[in-house]
Amino acid sequence: MRIYASGQHAWRCPDEAGRAGRREVSRSAGGADEGCLIRGTEGSVVNHVAFRVQSLAEIERAGLKVERLAQFTGIGSVRTPEGERIELFDNTATNLTFTSDSGLADDGAARHNRPLQAPIAFHHIHLYLPEGAETAAKAWYADTFGGIPGKRWNYHAVDLPGVNLNFSGNRSVQAPTKGRMLDHIGFTVRNLEAFGRRLEARGLKFDVPLSKARTAWRLPG
Numbered sequence: 001m002r003i004y005a006s007g008q009h010a011w012r013c014p015d016e017a018g019r020a021g022r023r024e025v026s027r028s029a030g031g032a033d034e035g036c037l038i039r040g041t042e043g044s045v046v047n048h049v050a051f052r053v054q055s056l057a058e059i060e061r062a063g064l065k066v067e068r069l070a071q072f073t074g075i076g077s078v079r080t081p082e083g084e085r086i087e088l089f090d091n092t093a094t095n096l097t098f099t100s101d102s103g104l105a106d107d108g109a110a111r112h113n114r115p116l117q118a119p120i121a122f123h124h125i126h127l128y129l130p131e132g133a134e135t136a137a138k139a140w141y142a143d144t145f146g147g148i149p150g151k152r153w154n155y156h157a158v159d160l161p162g163v164n165l166n167f168s169g170n171r172s173v174q175a176p177t178k179g180r181m182l183d184h185i186g187f188t189v190r191n192l193e194a195f196g197r198r199l200e201a202r203g204l205k206f207d208v209p210l211s212k213a214r215t216a217w218r219l220p221g
Contacts (some may be wrong), residue, residue: 040084041182045174047128048077049182050087052096052116059088076131083180088122091115095153096123098164102150107150109159124152124164125185131169144199145187160187184218 011097041048051060056066056076066076066088077085089096098112098138112123129137142149147158147165155166176182189195196210199219207218 038082038179038181040082041177041180042085043175044177044180044182045127045129046177046182046185047126047168047174048085048087049125050089050123052089052091052121052123054091054116054119056088058088061179082181087126098150098152098157098159098160100148100150106148106159108161109150112159112164122163124157124166125169126155126166128168128170128174130173131171134167134169137167138165144202144204 010220056068056074059078060066064078066078068076072093072095074090075088075095077087079085098109100106100109111121127137136157138149138158139145141158141160145158145160147160149155149156149158152164152166155168157167158165193210196206200206200210204219207220
């Protein structure tokens with residue numbers, strides 16, 4: 001994952017072995033490099049991302065095809081031009097709610113427990129982990145980034161400003177995200193250098209050394 005102060009980043013085209021790219025390519029929304037096949041999130045640790053909308057019917061009226069889940073009200077998915085699945089929840093969904101492990105109320109986390117007022121809002125990133133690793137991952141993200149540990153419906157979760165991280169255990173091995181369409185996830189922090197130094201002091205290692213000249217650092221994974 002990357003931790004940002006600011007800045008922009010380019011798409012990378014994976015080599016034949018699926019490793020991070022040897023060349024960088026420019027991609028517009030919906031565009032693709034003709035000689036480069038980038039896999040989607042399915043089959044990787046970051047399985048999908050999800051947004052809240054007020055109504056799935058409104059999304060359909062806008063011309064998007066919504067793949068609804070028959071067993072759950074108010075949940076469906078749309079596909080990007082590249083075929084990437086984006087999960088959507090509307091205000092009739094019943095499995096959006098978040099409960100902290102402590103049982104204490106939090107104004108920020110409470111946004112999951114009330115109807116959406118804006119047209120759209122980011123909701124969660126769903127990580128698929130080795131079976132049994134969910135609680136350790138929850139503790140790590142909560143401790144490292146100061147999130148609120150809890151449950152989003154039946155899933156172990158950590159709530160951070162603007163995003164809920166969900167963790168599911170899986171028997172099958174999931175691939176790293178590096179080199180895929182969703183190459184990494186990122187967080188913006190205050191005082192990036194000091195934050196990075198604290199992580200180093202805890203034993204975390206970065207892909208590239210910390211430097212005052214950099215606006216982002218990447219943790220392995």
